[in-house]
Amino acid sequence: MAYCSAVTLHEQMLLLARQAKSASREMARLTTAQKNACLMAMADALDQNAETVKKANAMDMSSGVATSLSPAMLDRLKLDDQRIAAMSRGLREVAALPDPVGRVLNERLRPNGLKLQKISTPIGVVVIIYESRPNVTADAAGLCFKSGNVTILRGGKEALQSNQTIAKVMIDAGKRTLATFPEFAVQVVPTTDREAINILLSLTQYVDLCMPRGGEGLIRAVAEASKVPVIKHFKGVCHVYVDAEAELSMAEEIALNAKVQRPAVCHAMDTLLVDKRVAAKFLPAIAKRLGVHKLELRCDELSLNILKATSATEGLSLRPATDPDFFTEYNDYILNVRVIDGVGQAIDHVNHYGSAHSDSIVTRNAATARQFLNEVDSATVYWNASTRFTDGGEFGMGAEIGISTYKIGARGPMGLEELTSYKWLGFGNGQLRT
Numbered sequence: 001m002a003y004c005s006a007v008t009l010h011e012q013m014l015l016l017a018r019q020a021k022s023a024s025r026e027m028a029r030l031t032t033a034q035k036n037a038c039l040m041a042m043a044d045a046l047d048q049n050a051e052t053v054k055k056a057n058a059m060d061m062s063s064g065v066a067t068s069l070s071p072a073m074l075d076r077l078k079l080d081d082q083r084i085a086a087m088s089r090g091l092r093e094v095a096a097l098p099d100p101v102g103r104v105l106n107e108r109l110r111p112n113g114l115k116l117q118k119i120s121t122p123i124g125v126v127v128i129i130y131e132s133r134p135n136v137t138a139d140a141a142g143l144c145f146k147s148g149n150v151t152i153l154r155g156g157k158e159a160l161q162s163n164q165t166i167a168k169v170m171i172d173a174g175k176r177t178l179a180t181f182p183e184f185a186v187q188v189v190p191t192t193d194r195e196a197i198n199i200l201l202s203l204t205q206y207v208d209l210c211m212p213r214g215g216e217g218l219i220r221a222v223a224e225a226s227k228v229p230v231i232k233h234f235k236g237v238c239h240v241y242v243d244a245e246a247e248l249s250m251a252e253e254i255a256l257n258a259k260v261q262r263p264a265v266c267h268a269m270d271t272l273l274v275d276k277r278v279a280a281k282f283l284p285a286i287a288k289r290l291g292v293h294k295l296e297l298r299c300d301e302l303s304l305n306i307l308k309a310t311s312a313t314e315g316l317s318l319r320p321a322t323d324p325d326f327f328t329e330y331n332d333y334i335l336n337v338r339v340i341d342g343v344g345q346a347i348d349h350v351n352h353y354g355s356a357h358s359d360s361i362v363t364r365n366a367a368t369a370r371q372f373l374n375e376v377d378s379a380t381v382y383w384n385a386s387t388r389f390t391d392g393g394e395f396g397m398g399a400e401i402g403i404s405t406y407k408i409g410a411r412g413p414m415g416l417e418e419l420t421s422y423k424w425l426g427f428g429n430g431q432l433r434t
Helices: 006-027 032-048 050-066 071-077 081-096 135-146 157-177 195-200 216-225 248-260 279-291 301-308 323-327 342-353 366-375
Strands: 104-109 115-122 125-130 150-154 186-188 209-213 238-242 269-275 296-299 317-320 334-340 358-362 380-383 402-404 412-414 420-427
Touching (some): 032 081, 050 157, 071 157, 125 135, 135 186, 150 195, 238 248, 238 342, 248 358, 269 279, 269 342, 323 334, 334 342, 342 366
Parallel strands (some): 125 150, 125 209, 238 269, 296 317, 296 334
C-alpha cells in the first residue's frame, strides 16, 4: 500500500488504532469456548495453507538474500514445514490452556458488608513490533486473542509477505468459525514506513501497551519514541559457566546447544565462562566441536593461550577479546570465551556484563549451583541446562508474546497470564462511606 503524504499515513494508523479499540469491546463478549474454537480453526488453517505460507516466505527469503541479510538472520526468517507445524501446534497449546481472563485474584469482605473481588482482565490493545521471525505473527496473535486482547502487528520489512499471509490465514479462519469474530482483532500494519511506528505509539487514547521484539537498536528506538507503556528487554547477553566440578561431557553439549542451535535468537549464549581448574581440558574439547560451525572466538588472555597451544582449533577464528565484546549480543557465530577463578567471579562477570536475560551454570555441586541461582540477577537462571529454554513454548505457555527483563510486572517469557491486568469489583447493598 502506498501513502501519498505523512498526513495520509497518520490517518491510516489512526484508523487501525480506532478499529482495534472497537474490537477490544467485541472481544470482551467472547466466551472461552468461542476463543478456543477460533484458535483451533486457525491452527488447522495454517496446516492446510502451508504451501501458501511457504511461497510468501520464499519471496521474503529471496529479498533477504538480495539485501545481504546474514546467514543467521536468514535462518530466523525462514519458514519450512517444521516451523509452520510449530506455529499451529503453539496455537493448539494456547487453546488448551486455562483462560486467564476472569480469574478471581483476591477476594475480601469488609466489616461493613462490602464484598470486593480482584478480577483478571485483558490489557486491551497491544502493539507488537518485531523483526525477521514471522512465527511471531502467529504466536502473538494467538496469545493476545486467547487473553482477550486485540493486537496490531508490525513486523520487519524483510518478512512483510510472510507476516501478511500468516495473519490473513488466521483471520479468515476465525471469520469462518465464528459469526461474531471481531473483524479487527488482529491487524497487520500494511506499510514498512518507520514513521508508522511513531504514530501508533503516540495514540495513547487507543493503544494500551507496546511490546518490541528484535535487536537492541529496534527496542531502544521504540522505547525512546513511545508514549504508551513498553515491556521489553534491550538485548540478550547470555552466559554459560562451566564450573570446576562440572560433568564436562554435559557441559560440552549444553554449550554447543546454547550457541549454535540458533545463534540469532535472544537466548543464545554470547559468552562462555570456564573455571581455570578445568579450562585446559575443556576448552580444546569444546573448540573442536565449535570449529565444525566455523565460529569466531573472542578470547581473554588465558583462554587464547590455551587454545593456541592446541591443535583442536580447525575451523575457528581466534582473536583477543576487548572489554566491549563482553557487553555484546552477537546474534551470530561469534562467541566470547573467558577463564575465571571460581563461581564468585563468574557471578560478578554475569551481573556486570550481562543483560539480566538468561544464564546457566554447569556443575555437580549443589551448593555452588544454589549460589549461582540465588546471586545471578537475571530473569531466568539455569542449573545444568541450556539457555535456549527461555521461551514461552518451552515453559509450557503454548507460545510467548515476548521476554521481559524488567523487575516490575512481567519478567522472563510472557504468556497468557502476563497479558492480563486486573480490576476491582465491589458488591454492596447500599453501603456509604462515613
